[in-house]
Amino acid sequence: MIYQQALSAPYTELSEEELASRARAARAALGDRVVVLAHHYQRPEVVTFGDFRGDSLKLAQLAATQEKADFVVYCGVHFMAESADILKRGSQQVILPDLGAGCDMADMAEADDVADAWDELVAVHPESDLLPVTYINSTAALKAFVGKKGGVVCTSSNAQRIVKWALDLGKRVFFFPDQHLGRNTCRSLGMSLEEMVLWDPEQTQGGLSDASVKEARVFLWKGHCPVHMMFSAKQVQALRARDRHIKVIAHPECAMDVVDLADEVGSTEFIVNTIAKSAPGSSWAVGTEMNLVNRIAAENPDKRVVSINPFMCLCGTMNRIDLAHLAWSLENLVAGRLENVISVEGEDRAFAKLALERMLEMSV
Ligand code: 13P
Numbered sequence: 001m002i003y004q005q006a007l008s009a010p011y012t013e014l015s016e017e018e019l020a021s022r023a024r025a026a027r028a029a030l031g032d033r034v035v036v037l038a039h040h041y042q043r044p045e046v047v048t049f050g051d052f053r054g055d056s057l058k059l060a061q062l063a064a065t066q067e068k069a070d071f072v073v074y075c076g077v078h079f080m081a082e083s084a085d086i087l088k089r090g091s092q093q094v095i096l097p098d099l100g101a102g103c104d105m106a107d108m109a110e111a112d113d114v115a116d117a118w119d120e121l122v123a124v125h126p127e128s129d130l131l132p133v134t135y136i137n138s139t140a141a142l143k144a145f146v147g148k149k150g151g152v153v154c155t156s157s158n159a160q161r162i163v164k165w166a167l168d169l170g171k172r173v174f175f176f177p178d179q180h181l182g183r184n185t186c187r188s189l190g191m192s193l194e195e196m197v198l199w200d201p202e203q204t205q206g207g208l209s210d211a212s213v214k215e216a217r218v219f220l221w222k223g224h225c226p227v228h229m230m231f232s233a234k235q236v237q238a239l240r241a242r243d244r245h246i247k248v249i250a251h252p253e254c255a256m257d258v259v260d261l262a263d264e265v266g267s268t269e270f271i272v273n274t275i276a277k278s279a280p281g282s283s284w285a286v287g288t289e290m291n292l293v294n295r296i297a298a299e300n301p302d303k304r305v306v307s308i309n310p311f312m313c314l315c316g317t318m319n320r321i322d323l324a325h326l327a328w329s330l331e332n333l334v335a336g337r338l339e340n341v342i343s344v345e346g347e348d349r350a351f352a353k354l355a356l357e358r359m360l361e362m363s364v
Pocket residue numbers: 040054055056057137155156157225251253266267268269
Protein backbone atom coordinates (compact mmCIF):
# COMPACT_ATOMS: atom_id res chain seq x y z
CA MET A 1 0.00 0.00 0.00
CA ILE A 2 1.48 3.35 -1.06
CA TYR A 3 0.78 6.17 1.35
CA GLN A 4 1.28 9.88 0.76
CA GLN A 5 1.79 11.95 3.89
CA ALA A 6 -0.53 14.96 3.96
CA LEU A 7 1.24 18.22 3.20
CA SER A 8 1.26 20.79 5.95
CA ALA A 9 1.67 24.58 6.08
CA PRO A 10 2.93 26.55 4.27
CA TYR A 11 2.04 24.34 1.24
CA THR A 12 -1.60 24.03 2.33
CA GLU A 13 -1.98 27.76 2.79
CA LEU A 14 -0.18 29.37 -0.14
CA SER A 15 -2.01 30.69 -3.19
CA GLU A 16 -1.40 29.11 -6.62
CA GLU A 17 0.75 32.11 -7.58
CA GLU A 18 2.86 31.77 -4.43
CA LEU A 19 3.28 28.03 -4.97
CA ALA A 20 4.26 28.55 -8.61
CA SER A 21 6.79 31.19 -7.66
CA ARG A 22 8.32 28.97 -4.92
CA ALA A 23 8.45 26.01 -7.33
CA ARG A 24 10.14 28.21 -9.95
CA ALA A 25 12.71 29.47 -7.44
CA ALA A 26 13.51 25.93 -6.25
CA ARG A 27 13.71 24.71 -9.85
CA ALA A 28 16.17 27.52 -10.66
CA ALA A 29 18.26 26.78 -7.54
CA LEU A 30 18.58 23.13 -8.59
CA GLY A 31 19.66 24.02 -12.13
CA ASP A 32 21.14 21.06 -14.02
CA ARG A 33 20.83 18.86 -10.96
CA VAL A 34 17.17 18.17 -11.79
CA VAL A 35 15.23 17.09 -14.85
CA VAL A 36 11.43 17.37 -14.73
CA LEU A 37 9.53 14.90 -16.91
CA ALA A 38 5.84 15.67 -17.45
CA HIS A 39 3.23 13.38 -18.96
CA HIS A 40 0.68 14.98 -21.31
CA TYR A 41 -2.14 14.44 -18.78
CA GLN A 42 -0.61 16.70 -16.17
CA ARG A 43 -2.43 19.80 -14.96
CA PRO A 44 -1.68 22.96 -16.99
CA GLU A 45 0.06 24.68 -14.08
CA VAL A 46 2.31 21.61 -13.57
CA VAL A 47 3.07 20.73 -17.19
CA THR A 48 4.81 24.09 -17.69
CA PHE A 49 7.54 22.91 -15.32
CA GLY A 50 8.40 19.97 -17.56
CA ASP A 51 11.82 20.05 -19.22
CA PHE A 52 10.26 17.38 -21.41
CA ARG A 53 6.66 16.47 -22.13
CA GLY A 54 5.55 13.26 -23.70
CA ASP A 55 3.73 9.97 -23.77
CA SER A 56 4.87 6.92 -21.79
CA LEU A 57 7.31 5.75 -24.46
CA LYS A 58 8.95 9.11 -25.04
CA LEU A 59 9.36 9.72 -21.31
CA ALA A 60 10.78 6.20 -20.75
CA GLN A 61 13.27 6.81 -23.57
CA LEU A 62 14.21 10.16 -22.04
CA ALA A 63 14.62 8.63 -18.58
CA ALA A 64 17.06 6.15 -20.11
CA THR A 65 19.26 8.94 -21.47
CA GLN A 66 19.50 11.40 -18.55
CA GLU A 67 23.01 11.08 -17.25
CA LYS A 68 23.82 14.49 -15.87
CA ALA A 69 21.04 15.23 -13.42
CA ASP A 70 21.04 14.03 -9.82
CA PHE A 71 17.25 13.95 -9.67
CA VAL A 72 14.42 13.15 -12.04
CA VAL A 73 11.15 14.66 -10.80
CA TYR A 74 8.44 12.68 -12.53
CA CYS A 75 5.14 14.49 -13.00
CA GLY A 76 3.11 11.46 -13.97
CA VAL A 77 1.98 8.28 -12.22
CA HIS A 78 3.70 5.62 -10.15
CA PHE A 79 4.35 3.01 -12.87
CA MET A 80 6.01 5.70 -15.01
CA ALA A 81 8.33 6.74 -12.17
CA GLU A 82 9.17 3.08 -11.52
CA SER A 83 10.05 2.60 -15.20
CA ALA A 84 12.22 5.74 -15.10
CA ASP A 85 14.06 4.41 -12.05
CA ILE A 86 14.63 1.02 -13.70
CA LEU A 87 15.85 2.54 -16.98
CA LYS A 88 18.01 5.35 -15.61
CA ARG A 89 21.67 5.27 -16.68
CA GLY A 90 23.29 7.00 -13.74
CA SER A 91 22.63 7.13 -10.02
CA GLN A 92 19.79 9.64 -10.21
CA GLN A 93 17.01 9.52 -7.68
CA VAL A 94 13.54 9.47 -9.20
CA ILE A 95 10.99 11.51 -7.26
CA LEU A 96 7.20 11.22 -7.59
CA PRO A 97 5.75 14.41 -6.04
CA ASP A 98 2.62 12.60 -4.74
CA LEU A 99 2.79 8.89 -3.95
CA GLY A 100 -0.99 8.70 -4.36
CA ALA A 101 -0.53 9.17 -8.12
CA GLY A 102 -1.22 5.58 -9.13
CA CYS A 103 -3.04 4.17 -12.13
CA ASP A 104 -6.43 2.46 -11.72
CA MET A 105 -5.72 0.20 -14.68
CA ALA A 106 -2.32 -0.89 -13.36
CA ASP A 107 -4.04 -1.80 -10.08
CA MET A 108 -6.25 -4.28 -11.96
CA ALA A 109 -3.44 -6.80 -12.46
CA GLU A 110 -1.52 -8.05 -9.42
CA ALA A 111 1.65 -9.97 -10.29
CA ASP A 112 0.54 -12.97 -8.16
CA ASP A 113 -2.80 -13.21 -9.95
CA VAL A 114 -1.10 -13.05 -13.34
CA ALA A 115 1.37 -15.75 -12.25
CA ASP A 116 -1.57 -17.97 -11.18
CA ALA A 117 -3.26 -17.40 -14.55
CA TRP A 118 0.01 -18.22 -16.32
CA ASP A 119 0.18 -21.54 -14.44
CA GLU A 120 -3.34 -22.34 -15.63
CA LEU A 121 -2.33 -21.62 -19.23
CA VAL A 122 0.84 -23.67 -18.88
CA ALA A 123 -1.34 -26.60 -17.78
CA VAL A 124 -2.81 -26.53 -21.30
CA HIS A 125 -0.03 -25.18 -23.56
CA PRO A 126 3.72 -25.80 -23.49
CA GLU A 127 5.31 -22.75 -21.83
CA SER A 128 7.51 -22.22 -24.89
CA ASP A 129 4.36 -21.54 -26.97
CA LEU A 130 3.26 -18.67 -24.72
CA LEU A 131 4.56 -15.12 -24.51
CA PRO A 132 3.50 -12.50 -21.94
CA VAL A 133 3.20 -8.87 -23.01
CA THR A 134 2.47 -6.24 -20.40
CA TYR A 135 1.32 -2.72 -21.10
CA ILE A 136 3.70 -0.29 -19.41
CA ASN A 137 0.72 0.67 -17.20
CA SER A 138 1.60 -2.10 -14.74
CA THR A 139 3.64 -2.56 -11.58
CA ALA A 140 7.37 -3.28 -11.68
CA ALA A 141 6.60 -6.70 -10.15
CA LEU A 142 4.47 -7.55 -13.17
CA LYS A 143 7.10 -6.29 -15.59
CA ALA A 144 9.60 -8.50 -13.75
CA PHE A 145 7.32 -11.52 -14.20
CA VAL A 146 7.19 -10.76 -17.92
CA GLY A 147 10.95 -10.30 -18.12
CA LYS A 148 11.53 -13.65 -16.42
CA LYS A 149 9.28 -15.39 -18.91
CA GLY A 150 11.00 -13.93 -21.99
CA GLY A 151 8.22 -11.42 -22.57
CA VAL A 152 8.19 -7.70 -23.19
CA VAL A 153 6.62 -4.41 -22.15
CA CYS A 154 4.70 -2.26 -24.64
CA THR A 155 3.16 1.20 -24.68
CA SER A 156 0.31 2.60 -26.73
CA SER A 157 2.91 3.79 -29.30
CA ASN A 158 4.56 0.47 -29.99
CA ALA A 159 1.93 -2.15 -29.06
CA GLN A 160 1.27 -3.00 -32.70
CA ARG A 161 4.93 -3.66 -33.47
CA ILE A 162 5.48 -5.67 -30.30
CA VAL A 163 2.38 -7.83 -30.52
CA LYS A 164 3.13 -8.48 -34.20
CA TRP A 165 6.64 -9.58 -33.26
CA ALA A 166 5.24 -12.03 -30.69
CA LEU A 167 2.62 -13.41 -33.09
CA ASP A 168 5.17 -13.73 -35.90
CA LEU A 169 7.21 -15.94 -33.58
CA GLY A 170 4.17 -18.22 -33.56
CA LYS A 171 3.47 -17.53 -29.86
CA ARG A 172 0.13 -17.35 -28.10
CA VAL A 173 0.13 -13.95 -26.43
CA PHE A 174 -1.01 -13.31 -22.87
CA PHE A 175 -1.68 -9.54 -22.82
CA PHE A 176 -2.35 -7.49 -19.66
CA PRO A 177 -3.68 -5.42 -17.99
CA ASP A 178 -5.68 -3.53 -20.68
CA GLN A 179 -8.06 -5.71 -22.63
CA HIS A 180 -8.93 -2.77 -24.92
CA LEU A 181 -5.39 -1.92 -26.00
CA GLY A 182 -4.84 -5.65 -26.53
CA ARG A 183 -8.03 -6.14 -28.56
CA ASN A 184 -7.61 -2.96 -30.63
CA THR A 185 -3.99 -3.83 -31.36
CA CYS A 186 -4.74 -7.40 -32.44
CA ARG A 187 -7.60 -6.19 -34.65
CA SER A 188 -5.30 -3.64 -36.27
CA LEU A 189 -3.07 -6.60 -37.15
CA GLY A 190 -5.97 -8.29 -38.91
CA MET A 191 -6.87 -10.78 -36.20
CA SER A 192 -10.51 -11.79 -35.77
CA LEU A 193 -12.36 -11.49 -32.46
CA GLU A 194 -12.78 -15.28 -32.41
CA GLU A 195 -9.02 -15.68 -32.03
CA MET A 196 -8.94 -13.65 -28.79
CA VAL A 197 -10.49 -14.49 -25.45
CA LEU A 198 -11.06 -12.46 -22.31
CA TRP A 199 -9.35 -13.82 -19.20
CA ASP A 200 -11.35 -12.98 -16.06
CA PRO A 201 -8.97 -13.31 -13.11
CA GLU A 202 -11.93 -13.65 -10.72
CA GLN A 203 -12.91 -16.96 -12.26
CA THR A 204 -11.33 -20.40 -12.48
CA GLN A 205 -9.45 -20.81 -15.75
CA GLY A 206 -10.30 -17.19 -16.54
CA GLY A 207 -13.97 -18.18 -16.89
CA LEU A 208 -13.12 -19.95 -20.16
CA SER A 209 -13.99 -23.40 -21.47
CA ASP A 210 -11.23 -25.96 -22.06
CA ALA A 211 -11.80 -25.58 -25.81
CA SER A 212 -11.42 -21.76 -25.72
CA VAL A 213 -8.18 -21.98 -23.75
CA LYS A 214 -6.86 -24.55 -26.19
CA GLU A 215 -7.70 -22.61 -29.32
CA ALA A 216 -7.19 -18.93 -28.48
CA ARG A 217 -4.18 -17.12 -29.96
CA VAL A 218 -4.46 -14.17 -27.59
CA PHE A 219 -5.58 -14.03 -23.95
CA LEU A 220 -6.70 -10.56 -22.87
CA TRP A 221 -6.66 -9.74 -19.17
CA LYS A 222 -9.94 -8.27 -17.97
CA GLY A 223 -8.62 -4.80 -17.12
CA HIS A 224 -9.49 -1.35 -18.41
CA CYS A 225 -8.93 2.38 -17.93
CA PRO A 226 -11.97 3.95 -16.23
CA VAL A 227 -11.17 7.30 -17.90
CA HIS A 228 -11.20 5.89 -21.44
CA MET A 229 -14.37 3.90 -20.73
CA MET A 230 -16.23 7.22 -20.67
CA PHE A 231 -16.31 7.43 -24.47
CA SER A 232 -18.98 5.68 -26.50
CA ALA A 233 -19.83 5.01 -30.12
CA LYS A 234 -23.11 6.90 -29.57
CA GLN A 235 -21.21 10.06 -28.67
CA VAL A 236 -19.11 9.74 -31.83
CA GLN A 237 -22.26 9.29 -33.94
CA ALA A 238 -23.91 12.33 -32.30
CA LEU A 239 -20.83 14.48 -33.05
CA ARG A 240 -20.77 13.36 -36.67
CA ALA A 241 -24.49 14.05 -37.03
CA ARG A 242 -23.82 17.67 -35.99
CA ASP A 243 -20.60 18.13 -37.99
CA ARG A 244 -19.96 15.78 -40.89
CA HIS A 245 -16.43 17.14 -41.36
CA ILE A 246 -15.31 16.47 -37.80
CA LYS A 247 -12.39 14.07 -37.45
CA VAL A 248 -12.31 11.66 -34.56
CA ILE A 249 -9.02 10.74 -32.88
CA ALA A 250 -8.95 8.23 -30.03
CA HIS A 251 -6.46 6.67 -27.64
CA PRO A 252 -6.28 2.86 -28.08
CA GLU A 253 -7.38 2.38 -24.45
CA CYS A 254 -10.89 3.29 -25.68
CA ALA A 255 -13.38 0.48 -26.33
CA MET A 256 -13.28 -1.24 -29.72
CA ASP A 257 -16.52 0.33 -31.02
CA VAL A 258 -15.10 3.83 -30.43
CA VAL A 259 -11.76 2.94 -32.02
CA ASP A 260 -13.56 1.38 -35.00
CA LEU A 261 -15.35 4.67 -35.66
CA ALA A 262 -12.26 6.85 -35.21
CA ASP A 263 -10.35 8.36 -38.13
CA GLU A 264 -7.07 8.16 -36.22
CA VAL A 265 -5.93 6.07 -33.25
CA GLY A 266 -2.75 6.47 -31.24
CA SER A 267 -0.87 7.46 -28.12
CA THR A 268 -1.12 10.84 -26.41
CA GLU A 269 1.98 12.05 -28.30
CA PHE A 270 0.45 10.89 -31.58
CA ILE A 271 -2.77 12.76 -30.78
CA VAL A 272 -0.86 15.97 -29.96
CA ASN A 273 1.24 15.80 -33.15
CA THR A 274 -1.57 14.76 -35.48
CA ILE A 275 -3.80 17.67 -34.48
CA ALA A 276 -0.86 20.13 -34.50
CA LYS A 277 -0.05 19.14 -38.10
CA SER A 278 -3.66 19.23 -39.33
CA ALA A 279 -5.02 21.95 -41.60
CA PRO A 280 -6.15 25.26 -40.08
CA GLY A 281 -9.92 25.30 -39.68
CA SER A 282 -10.22 21.56 -39.12
CA SER A 283 -12.45 20.12 -36.38
CA TRP A 284 -11.37 17.34 -34.04
CA ALA A 285 -13.16 15.23 -31.45
CA VAL A 286 -10.67 13.63 -29.10
CA GLY A 287 -11.02 10.47 -27.02
CA THR A 288 -8.58 10.90 -24.17
CA GLU A 289 -8.08 12.62 -20.81
CA MET A 290 -9.46 16.13 -20.43
CA ASN A 291 -6.36 18.09 -19.32
CA LEU A 292 -4.77 17.05 -22.59
CA VAL A 293 -7.84 17.83 -24.71
CA ASN A 294 -8.05 21.32 -23.14
CA ARG A 295 -4.35 21.89 -23.78
CA ILE A 296 -4.56 20.79 -27.42
CA ALA A 297 -7.54 23.16 -27.88
CA ALA A 298 -5.56 26.05 -26.33
CA GLU A 299 -2.44 25.32 -28.40
CA ASN A 300 -4.40 25.06 -31.67
CA PRO A 301 -6.58 28.18 -31.70
CA ASP A 302 -6.95 27.88 -35.50
CA LYS A 303 -8.82 24.54 -35.08
CA ARG A 304 -11.92 23.37 -33.25
CA VAL A 305 -10.95 20.73 -30.68
CA VAL A 306 -13.55 19.10 -28.41
CA SER A 307 -13.81 15.95 -26.33
CA ILE A 308 -15.81 13.03 -27.74
CA ASN A 309 -17.64 13.10 -24.40
CA PRO A 310 -19.08 16.55 -23.62
CA PHE A 311 -19.04 15.69 -19.89
CA MET A 312 -15.54 14.25 -19.85
CA CYS A 313 -13.42 14.40 -16.71
CA LEU A 314 -9.76 14.25 -15.75
CA CYS A 315 -7.64 11.29 -14.70
CA GLY A 316 -7.89 11.66 -10.91
CA THR A 317 -4.56 9.99 -10.18
CA MET A 318 -2.58 12.02 -12.76
CA ASN A 319 -4.14 15.10 -11.18
CA ARG A 320 -2.75 14.25 -7.74
CA ILE A 321 0.42 16.04 -8.85
CA ASP A 322 -0.43 19.65 -8.12
CA LEU A 323 1.63 22.78 -7.54
CA ALA A 324 1.72 22.22 -3.79
CA HIS A 325 3.29 18.76 -4.16
CA LEU A 326 5.64 19.94 -6.89
CA ALA A 327 6.84 22.93 -4.83
CA TRP A 328 7.22 20.65 -1.77
CA SER A 329 9.29 18.12 -3.76
CA LEU A 330 11.55 20.72 -5.36
CA GLU A 331 12.11 22.59 -2.10
CA ASN A 332 12.93 19.30 -0.34
CA LEU A 333 15.61 18.65 -2.94
CA VAL A 334 17.06 22.14 -2.49
CA ALA A 335 17.23 21.46 1.25
CA GLY A 336 18.90 18.07 0.64
CA ARG A 337 15.86 16.08 1.84
CA LEU A 338 14.95 13.04 -0.22
CA GLU A 339 11.20 12.40 -0.03
CA ASN A 340 9.09 10.19 -2.30
CA VAL A 341 12.02 8.43 -3.93
CA ILE A 342 10.78 5.67 -6.24
CA SER A 343 13.20 2.80 -6.22
CA VAL A 344 12.75 -0.72 -7.56
CA GLU A 345 15.18 -3.18 -6.02
CA GLY A 346 16.58 -6.68 -6.37
CA GLU A 347 15.25 -9.37 -8.68
CA ASP A 348 12.26 -7.27 -9.70
CA ARG A 349 14.57 -4.53 -10.91
CA ALA A 350 16.75 -6.87 -12.97
CA PHE A 351 13.89 -8.71 -14.68
CA ALA A 352 11.69 -5.64 -15.18
CA LYS A 353 14.71 -3.96 -16.80
CA LEU A 354 15.04 -6.86 -19.21
CA ALA A 355 11.40 -6.52 -20.27
CA LEU A 356 11.64 -2.73 -20.60
CA GLU A 357 14.91 -2.85 -22.53
CA ARG A 358 13.48 -5.40 -24.95
CA MET A 359 10.74 -2.87 -25.59
CA LEU A 360 13.18 0.00 -26.14
CA GLU A 361 15.23 -2.11 -28.55
CA MET A 362 12.07 -2.77 -30.57
CA SER A 363 11.04 0.89 -30.56
CA VAL A 364 13.92 2.52 -32.41
P1 13P B 1 0.38 7.25 -23.47
O1 13P B 1 1.57 6.33 -23.45
O2 13P B 1 -0.33 7.26 -24.77
O3 13P B 1 0.76 8.60 -22.99
O4 13P B 1 -0.71 6.67 -22.46
C1 13P B 1 -0.54 6.63 -21.10
C2 13P B 1 -1.81 6.49 -20.40
O5 13P B 1 -1.85 6.21 -19.23
C3 13P B 1 -3.03 6.67 -21.15
O6 13P B 1 -4.13 6.57 -20.30
